[in-house]
Amino acid sequence: MPKTLYFYNVLLCLVLIGCHKNTHTYHVSDYGAIGDGKVINTVAIQNAIDDCHTEGGGTVTLENGNYVSGTLLLKDNVNLHIAEDAKLIGSSNPLDYQSIDTFTDATGQERGNCLIGAKNAAHISVTGKGTIDGNGEAFLNKNIKAKIKELNIIDTKGFGTNRPFLLRFVNSSQIKVQDVHLRQPAAWTCHFFESNDILVENVTIYSHAHKNNDGIDLDSSYDAVIRNCDINTGDDAICLKTTSPKPTYNIQVSDCKLKSDWGSIKFGTESMGDMYNINIKNCYIYDTKGGGIKILSVDGANIHDITVDGIQMDRVDMPIFIRLGERLRTYRDANKQDVGTITNVFIKNVKGGTRVLDSSRVNPPSGILISGTPNHKIGNIVLENIELELPGGGKEEHTMVRVEEDETRYPEFSFFKVLPAYGLYGRHIDSLQSNKVVFTITGNDKRDPQVLVDTHTIQPK
Structure with missing residues (x-):
């Protein structure tokens, strides 16, 4: 700590x-x-x-x-x-x-x-x-x-x-x-x-x-x-946000049981002020339709020094979604911010599975979506000891999907629709380190487990 x-x-x-x-x-x-x-x-x-x-x-x-x-x-x-x-x-x-x-x-x-x-x-x-x-x-x-x-x-x-x-x-x-x-x-x-x-x-x-x-x-x-x-x-079940330029920081969340129809643990979408020194651990997320862990900076927030550790998931749409965007909405007559950043995010010891095909907002679903924009990359992201079970269902046509940038749109994973990877789709990331990240599918899926675009990966030591 x-x-x-x-x-x-x-x-x-x-x-x-x-x-x-x-x-x-x-x-x-x-x-x-x-x-x-x-x-x-x-x-x-x-x-x-x-x-x-x-x-x-x-x-x-x-x-x-x-x-x-x-x-x-x-x-x-x-x-x-x-x-x-x-x-x-x-x-x-x-x-x-x-x-x-x-x-x-x-x-x-x-x-x-x-x-x-x-x-x-x-x-x-x-x-x-x-x-x-x-x-x-x-x-x-x-x-x-x-x-x-x-x-x-x-x-x-x-x-x-x-x-x-x-x-x-x-x-x-x-x-x-x-x-x-x-x-x-x-x-x-x-x-x-x-x-x-x-x-x-x-x-x-x-x-x-x-x-x-x-x-x-x-x-x-x-x-x-x-x-x-x-x-x-x-x-949203627990939502960290900033509807003013003042930051949200020094937060501890632990030992909570969370169910949501939109997002269980969420940063944003209102995100003018920075968010940092936030530690979330030992939580159970279940029967969630709109995302398990969502970290979203779209109004100028610099989100950094975030640790999510020890999360069990059961029937969760899009277990991990990280998005740096350029919406730049203002609140309370504040001045518009510059595009923010997301860096030094550590997500580890996450286990569980997604919802079944007929109850997924995106069918077929994926496990992790991380996306910056062409002009504003996400910084350092570390994924460690993550095990996710997915239902599969991806077809050959899904391997050729072009994922829209949508830099200024409301940041919701379902707006990106079906992704070309059933496990991890990442793009515009300066540093992505993954260690012991395992995706298991219970049905057939023609998509690759991982697709990375404009992303620099770092091998674990």
């Missing part, structure tokens, strides 16, 4: 151990909150949070009931604790939500609403073995139309379009999310933006209520640990 990363992890542990020294407990029921699954409790719960903060900090507790609420804003030294017998449920009324640090995401949608939020806060946490349910289905188009009719909304423009995240932390520090069950937000589940000293531990996420249902997004944030989490999402 790099010394810098080790130092920050020690610092993080010390910070979190010292978090919430105040032991005062504030029961939301004492503030008039009713856990009947019907009453909107936003004001009551927020009053408890405010008093907790004003009086020096402590724990705000929800217990024994289903508490419906709109946006709750955490403040310094407050731990929001959801007891095992309690559930916090997002209101179905878009008017009950607030937007913090509103921005436009890569899909062109306005974001910022959330169920639980914090801005410029420190020493905050969300804990407990209870459940936070975003009630995301309430924001499906058909249900928004019904809500407009129910509330007799006259000006419907934009009503319900800023779909709320479940948890959102902005410019905050010393954050802990621990033990809770996070379910069914209308958008991303847990978003950290320009925040630091973060611990996410023993958290389960189920996020399939709507579109863009990411699990955990670390966005222009640093000094973060994600461990022992079970994440099942419709979009």
